[in-house]
Amino acid sequence: MNIPSFIFCALGLTLVTLRVDAQCSSCSSCISCVVGPPDYLCPTPPTTLEVYAPHESYCTRFYKCVNGKAVEGRCPSGTFFNPVQKLCCPDESLCYRSNPCVLPVPECANCANQFVNSEMLASAFFICNCDGTGVTNQCPMAFDPCTNSTVQLVFTDGNCDPPEEITTTTTEETTTTTTEEETTTTVEETTTTTEEETTTTTEEETTTTTEEETTVEG
Structure with a gap:
């Protein structure tokens, strides 16, 4: 034109x-x-x-x-x-x-x-x-x-x-904040559950095995 x-x-x-x-x-x-x-x-x-x-x-x-x-x-x-x-x-x-x-x-x-x-x-x-x-x-x-x-x-x-850059910036900031909050919550819950289950199972299995071996040798 x-x-x-x-x-x-x-x-x-x-x-x-x-x-x-x-x-x-x-x-x-x-x-x-x-x-x-x-x-x-x-x-x-x-x-x-x-x-x-x-x-x-x-x-x-x-x-x-x-x-x-x-x-x-x-x-x-x-x-x-x-x-x-x-x-x-x-x-x-x-x-x-x-x-x-x-x-x-x-x-x-x-x-x-x-x-x-x-x-x-x-x-x-x-x-x-x-x-x-x-x-x-x-x-x-x-x-x-x-x-x-x-x-x-x-x-x-x-x-x-x-202008487009003003609208885009606002949307990206809002989306990032929401995603970070959801991700943090999920990781904390998963970590807590895994530690509790692993600790309990390991202690019970180790104690039982040791007692059985000691009894047989005696």
């Missing part, structure tokens, strides 16, 4: 790639291949990650991911959603949305695909329009309450998920 690189700012985040001379095209009549709430921004359930995303049209609204679905929420009167802090703040300067960057993406033509991954950034992707263009977008940051840290989601198989 040969898609030109670009620099653009969207939703309070900056994607930095190689600069190109061509300007992003604008298309008010483009028909998107994706309809409905942006569920693609939400990680696959079950997950403990907390994810918020700005609303595409209103700066006083936002989305919260719940069980893999983007659920719309509204800020209290007089406040605006801060896409960086994930809070509603009384700061009118937050009510700003940059124009979306639309680029030619051949894989989008006639809605052959709903999304196309960016070759430059794992968290970036294109939302396809039926005319063969794509709107640039980026996966949000997620908050992990278990580690009290943030995780940059990456676009995989049609939605934003945590």
Whole structure:
């Protein structure tokens, strides 16, 4: 796929790639291949990650991911959603949305695909329009309450998920702990049983044999 690189700012985040001379095209009549709430921004359930995303049209609204679905929420009167802090703040300067960057993406033509991954950034992707263009977008940051840290989601198989290495590490650590506990218990039980049986049998057989031989010689 040969898609030109670009620099653009969207939703309070900056994607930095190689600069190109061509300007992003604008298309008010483009028909998107994706309809409905942006569920693609939400990680696959079950997950403990907390994810918020700005609303595409209103700066006083936002989305919260719940069980893999983007659920719309509204800020209290007089406040605006801060896409960086994930809070509603009384700061009118937050009510700003940059124009979306639309680029030619051949894989989008006639809605052959709903999304196309960016070759430059794992968290970036294109939302396809039926005319063969794509709107640039980026996966949000997620908050992990278990580690009290943030995780940059990456676009995989049609939605934003945590990187594979994070998921794999957690699973391996849990499996190893369980296996070690079970193995230790089994070894201790086997060792105890074997020692008791061996000691009893050896002492009885040795004593009986010695007494019989001494009696015959006498």
